[in-house]
């Protein structure tokens with residue numbers, strides 16, 4: 001066993017980035033251990049940091065009493081108990097900014113895929129239906145649509161830039177108005193949904209945004225409306241979304257995130273005409289996952305050296 005500081009990792013993330021971690025610490029990946037409890041019991045008390053792709057509960061913190069850093073892989077930290085960490089004097093870091101472009105790319109990808117029905121059109125072509133049935137049905141356009149962005153933060157701004165390139169009319173909803181953007185602000189989300197054709201959700205998860213996109217918002221978006229969620233599954237009320245899609249009260253949905261990942265509601269799996277699903281891959285490009293991993297790495301390096309953290313959230 002090397003004498004490099006011990007670090008507990010509860011789940012692995014991008015392997016090349018994990019390989020870099022191993023250069024500066026002795027990592028113990030619990031989910032890959034034959035007996036995770038035994039590994040945690042042996043190395044938890046010696047660990048100087050916990051690294052996680054966004055999930056850390058009190059039990060893990062208490063099993064690692066010397067670990068005064070939770071370095072989280074991902075911008076969202078709704079799966080980390082921040083209050084408990086703060087109460088224990090543990091600093092938490094995340095990986096903001098480096099994933100903005102990638103997440104925004106996928107958001108627009110889902111807009112294009114759903115509005116232009118690209119996935120379905122691909123299958124239609126492969127199945128020879130162009131020959132047997134003739135032309136593919138008409139679709140809704142993407143360019144010059146009215147889009148509402150729910151959460152205009154770091155990622156939301158990149159989504160807006162891409163929407164502008166598509167000549168869209170851009171509105172946004174958040175709790176506080178921004179003074180630095182030319183986009184239309186809506187304090188009322190239902191009102192914005194009523195005025196938009198496309199709604200893209202990119203707020204944090206957690207209690208404050210739980211079911212923010214509820215039946216009222218979904219009904220306001222309406223039968224020709226498209227909902228795209230690249231935030232957290234918890235932000236959209238699935239019990240409102242699924243019946244609305246089934247009954248045609250909402251036109252379409254493009255979803256990268258779900259409340260109980262990796263499980264996706266059965267009802268959505270059967271909806272191929274108006275729903276496009278991706279398995280939480282918004283930031284999952286080689287470059288972005290490496291960049292995220294290096295933010296985790298840099299925070300651990302800073303922590304071990306007693307230097308200021310790069311991206312503290314508490």
Ligand code: A2R
Pocket residue numbers: 075076077096097103150151152153154155156173174175176177202203204205208209212230231232
């Ligand atoms: O509400 P504000 O003014 O704090 O604006 C933030 C907005 N937001 C909300 N909007 C409506 N209702 C809420 N309860 C609410 N809470 C927050 O979401 C801000 O405009 C935006 C979040 O922006 P950032 O903090 O810069 O986060 P970033 O990096 O864009 O990532 C957003 C989320 C992550 O937390 C992950 O869950 C997901 O994207 O990947």
